[in-house]
Amino acid sequence: MLWAYTKKTAFYLLVLAIIFQAVFPFYYAILTSFKSGTSLFEVNYWPTMISWDNYVSVFRSGSFPQNLLNSIVVATLTVALSLLFAVTAAYALSRVRFRGRSLMLLTILSVSMFPQIAVLAGLFEVIRAFGLFNTIWGLIFSYTIFTLPFTVWVLTTFMRDLPIEIEEAAIVDGAKPWTIITRVFMPLMWPALVTTGLLAFIAAWNEFLFALTFTSSNSTRTVPVAIALLSGASQFEIPWGTIMAASVIVTVPLVALVLIFQRKIISGLTAGGVKG
């Protein structure tokens, strides 16, 4: 009896430790973001003050609102483009047998494992040649390198599990492939589209290396780069309060999305086996 209680207590202590370590850093960032002045430099474990100063200064000073807008536009358009290309490609890869299909799937999988740095030099040249350097279009263009293989891969695995009969029925009725995709598959694929779209969105929202390299002015930067380069009046004065406020602003929507769609996200992560 005593042993059973000990075991149960130990288990729940472990559960508490897991929850604590997962939540604490974010909790502490929120706590810091609401502090101002000298109280920033006192370590507190519980909320001591609520001041909106840092949030006001994030939105007043610099180009943070513009960066936020850039991030939203880049991530949304990247997802839209990837899904558009991926749905048609996934239909062909999952529903039609043709020579070289395995090789193509293999190539797509390898591209998703590419180290981004391996294409950095080449992409730099391409983006400059297209006149896309220091524009958000250059980012949308380059982000397809990791969102497209991922969406194609996950949608292909999803599509090949859809029953064959509905497609056969459509073919018998004389439906063309495009009609089959838009009228037959799309309604069935909403769950998969939401999942992959969401994961691709998060990946594009968080991307740093390309955003750092392919933009050079404050007005074209996305939020991660803006946060990384946020500096104070002098080199030695890091504006921690503002940085934490900016961090909270970009993270809260993401955490909310993830918690709302957690079941879909977990199934998408494990089905694709691809890191978002």
Place this chain on the structure above:
Amino acid sequence: MTTEIRAPVLAPLAKPGKPIRSELFVSRTRTAMLFLLPMIIVLLVVAGWPLYRTIYFSFTNASLSNLGAAQFVGFKNYLGWVTLKSGKTFYSGVLADPAWWNAVWNTLRFAVISVSLETVFGMIVALVLNAEFQGRGIVRAAILIPWAIPTIVSAKMWSWMLNDQFGIINDLFLRLHLIDHKIAWTASADTAMTAVLVVDIWKTTPFMALLILAGLQMIPKDIYEATRIDGVGPIKTFFRVTLPLVRPALMVAVIFRLLDAMRIFDLIYVLTPNSAQTKTMSVIARENLIDFDKFAYGSAQSTLLFVLIAIMTIAYIWLGRVNLDGGDR
């Protein structure tokens, strides 16, 4: 129709072995090609061509300001040498660069340690989540938070927590008498790598846990009943039953994370800038490409990293036995 669809194993449309050369088949194949074309073009422009150019640049003397004037120099960026009259030989190039080998060592050390610890912690979290208890939903939601936070944000959050003067970690450790003076975690040479490892493990353990959990949930419950009836202890059950059964899922997750850890850039760039103890291959390659205007040299480093990861990818596909036969799975 938003319910999830779980179809049984399906027969492919055209059965293998006896190709049906019907009109329908031919037209379907043609349509398939048409549907694939946009994706193929995009991937060629955004991945294939840039990769080729990176490799090409690594054999030239290209510089950032004048890419067009790049001239072919052979393997000089990788390894070159001059022998002086006195008989002394000087080596140059990436392969003779101690900074490069330091980065290689940092990358490998980081990848191996972080992935090993992530596997252990991920397994613990997955086992907890696989047990039935009240509040399981809360744990699952909580562990998704580190995963959802952008890497740059977690790097900044942690560098604030690890701050030498005002950081909460130093405060906490001082109160618990774990340390007797404040430590500059991210700046000092002894602890920089530890700081990077802590943040990375914190951030990616959830991903590992979820992949392992998916594997755990596929193990039939009656096996555990059988071991209980046979009176096998929990530790023996774990090593003799759970671990072997979850191994395929675990292997895929580990190799996946390894490939990912090998290319780490953003966390290190923000958490420990300019620290020789944490500079990885991606960091040093970008530094040469963009900051130091040694474009060709950086390209050579990028190419070497690519080759290393390509070898590991081939191992992954081979070991993971990824199903590439799009038809039936």
